[in-house]
Amino acid sequence: MNLVFDKVFSPHYGEAIDIAPNVKRITVNNPSPFTFHGTNSYLIGKNSLALIDPGPIDEAHKAVLLRAIGGRPVSHIFVSHTHRDHSPLASVLKDELGALVVAEGPHRPSRALHLGEVNLLDASGDTGFMPDIRVGDDALIEGDGWALRSIHTPGHTANHVVFALEGSGILFSADHVMAWATSIVAPPDGSMSDYMASLDRLLARQDRVFLPGHGGPVTRPKTFMRGLKAHRKMRERAVLERVKRGDRTIAEMVRVIYRETDPRLHGAAALSVLAHLEDLVERGLVQTEGNPAIDGIYW
Numbered sequence: 001m002n003l004v005f006d007k008v009f010s011p012h013y014g015e016a017i018d019i020a021p022n023v024k025r026i027t028v029n030n031p032s033p034f035t036f037h038g039t040n041s042y043l044i045g046k047n048s049l050a051l052i053d054p055g056p057i058d059e060a061h062k063a064v065l066l067r068a069i070g071g072r073p074v075s076h077i078f079v080s081h082t083h084r085d086h087s088p089l090a091s092v093l094k095d096e097l098g099a100l101v102v103a104e105g106p107h108r109p110s111r112a113l114h115l116g117e118v119n120l121l122d123a124s125g126d127t128g129f130m131p132d133i134r135v136g137d138d139a140l141i142e143g144d145g146w147a148l149r150s151i152h153t154p155g156h157t158a159n160h161v162v163f164a165l166e167g168s169g170i171l172f173s174a175d176h177v178m179a180w181a182t183s184i185v186a187p188p189d190g191s192m193s194d195y196m197a198s199l200d201r202l203l204a205r206q207d208r209v210f211l212p213g214h215g216g217p218v219t220r221p222k223t224f225m226r227g228l229k230a231h232r233k234m235r236e237r238a239v240l241e242r243v244k245r246g247d248r249t250i251a252e253m254v255r256v257i258y259r260e261t262d263p264r265l266h267g268a269a270a271l272s273v274l275a276h277l278e279d280l281v282e283r284g285l286v287q288t289e290g291n292p293a294i295d296g297i298y299w
Contacts, residue, residue, distance in 0.1 A: 155194040
């Protein structure tokens with residue numbers, strides 16, 4: 001199944017854009033190869049509000065959020081996961097707005113670090129984050145005229161959750177499913193087996209549209225997620241093929257598999273290949289000496 005990305009998106013920096021009844025999107029001006037045009041924050045409600053993914057510490061973005069809030073009470077701040085482009089502003093706004101911060105839990109890797117291993121994405125984690133309310137899977141948080149249900153979707157991070165707006169068909173998919181690109185799955189922060197299982201969880205749902213953490217909406221979620229699954233399986237087959245052809249290192253594999261990818265993303269691509277290799281080694285399809293590692297030898 002072909003996976004077609006939608007990269008048409010206008011961030012409207014400095015504005016709160018109406019994208020659904022009582023749902024506004026505000027995009028942080030923090031574009032990069034990893035964030036696309038920037039991180040999306042969402043305001044939900046009419047008289048009393050909820051905020052999803054307030055974003056990084058950014059004074060201009062904070063000012064736009066406060067203007068859009070317009071003095072209305074904000075009862076809850078929801079955080080999908082603890083990467084620094086999504087969560088740090090929560091602690092600031094919590095104090096200013098008197099809101100409760102809701103998330104799955106603090107930042108943590110998807111697995112323990114192996115002996116001598118360095119977490120290459122350690123700097124991207126908001127390690128000081130701690131929510132007021134820790135939500136597991138299928139928790140319902142209700143506010144004034146809105147209710148959000150959590151779905152635990154580990155993979156991109158261990159504590160990644162998405163939130164469904166009850167009765168609307170809208171799911172805030174954060175970094176798990178995005179229309180513009182695939183999600184980064186980079187061990188030990190992320191886990192490919194967890195990511196694929198989380199995709200299956202969302203495929204079992206009947207949501208109408210996904211509003212992601214970066215870029216525009218996913219308007220046909222089931223079709224797109226089937227494409228994501230097929231794409232990940234294709235990458236898995238490509239990794240297996242490179243091993244069969246004699247590639248022994250991740251660097252060799254990346255040079256071939258990602259030859260048409262922006263070189264600035266090759267570091268992330270290497271970690272994605274590692275995520276596939278971890279899964280393949282666990283399933284007995286690839287071998288390595290000791291634990292799978294970014295600088296390991298594979299056969």
